[in-house]
Amino acid sequence: MKKLFLTLSVVAAFAITSCDNDNSVNPQPLGKAVVTGTVFADFDYTNNTSDKTWDKVANKKVIAAIYDDYNESVRYIETTTDANGNYTIEVEIGNRELEIYIHLVDFKADVRYDDGIENRTFTGEYFSTGADLEKGGEYIRDIYYND
Secondary structure, three states, X not given: OHHHXXXXXXXXXXXXXXXXXXXXXXXXXXXXXXXXXXEEEOOEHHHOOOOOXXXXXXOOEEEEEEEEOOOOEEXXXXXEOOXXXXXXXXXXXXXXXXXXXXXXXXXXXXXXXXXXXXXXXXXXXXXXXXXXXXXXXXXXXXXXXXX
């Protein structure tokens, strides 16, 4: 009788502890969120009358930091702007909302002034944008370097 009770206790303990559903704690990606945008900078100050004129920043790196507050984790995705300054970031997402912060990298470019051309560094750390992402969401986030 003791052996039967002990055996049933072990089986019951095993059954109870092994019935954890991992998907309730760490849901698998069920869909995607898409962030698109255009990166701009002012490369020609000679044509600025009352406001800046914006030029598209082509072939430059864009970095996205994706935060999961529930798991207290972050992951990074890199992309590059195309010839027209456009970028697209696709993020796999489950049932919980994620936060994304899109950061630009530093780069050098020639800038035209009234008195000539100067090679200038555009610092990206101060120019970023973000969004709270949901499954199936589509977000447009344009970024202006020297706004």
